[in-house]
Amino acid sequence: MCLAHMSGMNNNSKMVDTSPVTDESSGLDKPDCKTNGVKYRTITGVCNNILRPSEGEALSRFKRYVKPNYRDGIGAPRVYSARKYCRRFFWSKLRCYNKRLPSARTVSCAIHPPRKVTSIHSVMLMQWGQFLDHDITATAVQQPDAHKAGDDCCKHHYIRFGKLHPDSLKRNGRCFPIPIVQWPADPAFKSNCFDFVRSRPVNPAFTRSNPREQQNLLSSFVDGSNVYGSNEETVRRLRDSKNGKMKTSSGDLLPRGNDDSCILPKNKFCFDAGDERVNVFPGLTALHTVFVRLHNYIVTDFTKHNRRWNEERLFQEARKIVSAILQRITYTEFLPEVLSDATMNKYKLKEGNNYQYNSRVNPSIASVFATAAFRYGHSLIPDFLVIDGKPVKSRLLFNNPEFIFTSLKSVVENILSNPAELRDRFMSSETTEHLFEQQDGPFDLAAFNIQRGRDHGLPSYNAFRKLCKLSPVTKLTSPLSDVYSSADDVDVFAGGMVEENLPGSELGPLFNCIVGMQFSDLKFGDSFWYETKDKSRGFTNAQLRAIKNVSLSQILCQVLDLVDIQKNPFRTVTKQNKKIKCKRLKGLKLSPWYEH
Numbered sequence: 001m002c003l004a005h006m007s008g009m010n011n012n013s014k015m016v017d018t019s020p021v022t023d024e025s026s027g028l029d030k031p032d033c034k035t036n037g038v039k040y041r042t043i044t045g046v047c048n049n050i051l052r053p054s055e056g057e058a059l060s061r062f063k064r065y066v067k068p069n070y071r072d073g074i075g076a077p078r079v080y081s082a083r084k085y086c087r088r089f090f091w092s093k094l095r096c097y098n099k100r101l102p103s104a105r106t107v108s109c110a111i112h113p114p115r116k117v118t119s120i121h122s123v124m125l126m127q128w129g130q131f132l133d134h135d136i137t138a139t140a141v142q143q144p145d146a147h148k149a150g151d152d153c154c155k156h157h158y159i160r161f162g163k164l165h166p167d168s169l170k171r172n173g174r175c176f177p178i179p180i181v182q183w184p185a186d187p188a189f190k191s192n193c194f195d196f197v198r199s200r201p202v203n204p205a206f207t208r209s210n211p212r213e214q215q216n217l218l219s220s221f222v223d224g225s226n227v228y229g230s231n232e233e234t235v236r237r238l239r240d241s242k243n244g245k246m247k248t249s250s251g252d253l254l255p256r257g258n259d260d261s262c263i264l265p266k267n268k269f270c271f272d273a274g275d276e277r278v279n280v281f282p283g284l285t286a287l288h289t290v291f292v293r294l295h296n297y298i299v300t301d302f303t304k305h306n307r308r309w310n311e312e313r314l315f316q317e318a319r320k321i322v323s324a325i326l327q328r329i330t331y332t333e334f335l336p337e338v339l340s341d342a343t344m345n346k347y348k349l350k351e352g353n354n355y356q357y358n359s360r361v362n363p364s365i366a367s368v369f370a371t372a373a374f375r376y377g378h379s380l381i382p383d384f385l386v387i388d389g390k391p392v393k394s395r396l397l398f399n400n401p402e403f404i405f406t407s408l409k410s411v412v413e414n415i416l417s418n419p420a421e422l423r424d425r426f427m428s429s430e431t432t433e434h435l436f437e438q439q440d441g442p443f444d445l446a447a448f449n450i451q452r453g454r455d456h457g458l459p460s461y462n463a464f465r466k467l468c469k470l471s472p473v474t475k476l477t478s479p480l481s482d483v484y485s486s487a488d489d490v491d492v493f494a495g496g497m498v499e500e501n502l503p504g505s506e507l508g509p510l511f512n513c514i515v516g517m518q519f520s521d522l523k524f525g526d527s528f529w530y531e532t533k534d535k536s537r538g539f540t541n542a543q544l545r546a547i548k549n550v551s552l553s554q555i556l557c558q559v560l561d562l563v564d565i566q567k568n569p570f571r572t573v574t575k576q577n578k579k580i581k582c583k584r585l586k587g588l589k590l591s592p593w594y595e596h
């Protein structure tokens with residue numbers, strides 16, 4: 001049933017940044033980058049590119065692969081169809097009106113209903129995708145309005161009469177609620193509207209030549225900012241200033257956070273990590289825990305073998321190795337499961353011996369990647385996990401870290417053995433009808449994705465087809481024709497999700513292109529890329545060989561003390577992907593770092 005009540009979007013669903021609004025024109029752009037002897041990444045990512053230091057830096061703007069399409073060309077969301085609605089009364093001339101786009105909720109119901117088809121992949125493929133996403137993108141939302149209690153975009157009387165909220169037509173509007181227009185209304189509904197607050201503009205004084213643009217709170221590089229943080233304050237909080245390690249709590253778990261954004265387990269707490277969304281799903285919290293443990297394992301070893309290293313050196317060397325391992329798992333284990341082989345080759349995403357950094361490449365995240373393409377992972381989210389032998393519905397797991405305290409190993413074991421949902425246009429009703437239901441929800445994740453695209457002025461599906469040299473869609477067929485009246489109206493999330501997967505890929509042609517391009521930019525635009533030839537930023541040959549011997553399954557075995565694991569953790573166990581004993585997997589060899 002495609003109806004759900006939503007009573008106010010809270011901080012759980014979007015990152016609310018509490019730092020003061022930074023106008024990027026305020027001088028943030030021109031730091032003085034040291035050019036010599038820089039051995040480690042900055043925490044924010046600034047100065048990775050010394051010519052254009054803010055590219056990829058936390059709090060900088062998203063880039064565009066296609067220029068935005070705001071209703072007014074400046075900042076008002078796309079709310080009208082490309083096709084006008086014309087009628088003639090017998091006494092008058094032909095009159096044309098703007099036809100509204102279908103409500104994001106209507107699109108969700110028609111294009112992203114639930115249908116369970118499991119894939120050859122394990123839930124780990126979904127989980128790594130989210131963990132990786134939280135290393136590279138988090139869009140800042142606006143502060144809740146200080147003059148009103150909470151986010152109350154739905155309270156406006158217009159919504160009751162099916163009209164647009166007046167803010168929805170403004171370039172600097174804050175509210176952009178989603179009308180629920182299904183009729184007859186489900187009696188379970190208390191409201192006919194989903195609250196929705198627009199993302200924060202990075203350039204508050206937008207104009208036609210500098211249209212409204214959104215802000216990435218994270219360092220865009222695959223650099224472990226989800227583990228360490230994207231600003232100095234966070235890393236200071238997470239780091240144990242005595243010994244180079246990351247802080248942990250009892251049971252070698254993540255440290256205690258001071259927010260109450262999760263469902264607090266009895267006598268327990270919400271966790272703290274480099275990315276605020278750490279508590280959103282136990283599988284995600286588990287991966288955060290794994291990489292903090294890996295960091296601490298490396299520091300413990302170096303403390304024994306490199307006695308002269310001080311706290312700073314211990315921390316930074318371990319951080320550098322962890323970042324390199326995250327890059328390597330992403331590009332050699334994860335991406336080949338998601339992208340087709342042709343895409344991997346086209347964008348040079350495979351590991352090789354002749355990596356060349358290119359300072360002309362902009363490593364920022366593209367708006368369409370964060371707002372549409374990389375949200376493909378939402379269709380992989382399973383209905384439930386089996387924890388300690390019992391199935392637990394996902395709606396009970398969102399924002400609930402309880403099982404990390406009691407059953408960390410069981411959570412990971414299930415994520416490795418349970419099949420993920422196939423990447424198709426269908427999404428589990430756990431995400432479209434029951435998201436964050438235990439707190440302020442339920443919310444509809446598909447509707448959010450679509451509305452967020454309109455908020456960010458994402459051009460339509462066809463504009464991106466053109467970018468990728470794919471033929472535009474001229475005649476709509478079902479299910480797109482069930483809700484859209486023009487091919488040029490199709491939201492890029494919906495259009496991309498309707499495409500069939502390319503052979504050997506979990507994405508259709510459009511998302512292969514966008515995701516391929518983005519990961520190419522994150523590789524060739526990263527001067528600290530793990531394979532860099534620049535020896536001051538990269539590794540020695542022996543160190544690189546050691547890094548190239550590491551795999552995700554080996555790391556999981558080691559830090560979680562597993563007995564066995566399948567070789568490819570992103571696929572379920574089959575004859576071709578048998579379980580092997582952890583003892584047989586080669587561990588991370590740290591001797592190339594020892595100084596004698």
Ligand code: HEM
Nearest residue numbers: 013126129130133137138139281370374375377378448452
């Ligand atoms: C339990 C699983 C997940 C939950 C509960 C979840 C929830 C959410 C929510 C609530 C948002 C913000 C929506 C908005 O208001 O615009 C979001 C954004 C996003 N999600 Fe997920 N998600 C999950 C898994 C994933 C996966 C598996 C991927 C990718 C493989 C992914 C990629 C993204 C991306 C790229 C964004 C935009 C981030 C930003 O720039 O702010 N998510 N997700």
Ligand SMILES: [Ca+2]
Nearest residue numbers: 135219221225
């Ligand atoms: Ca990052």
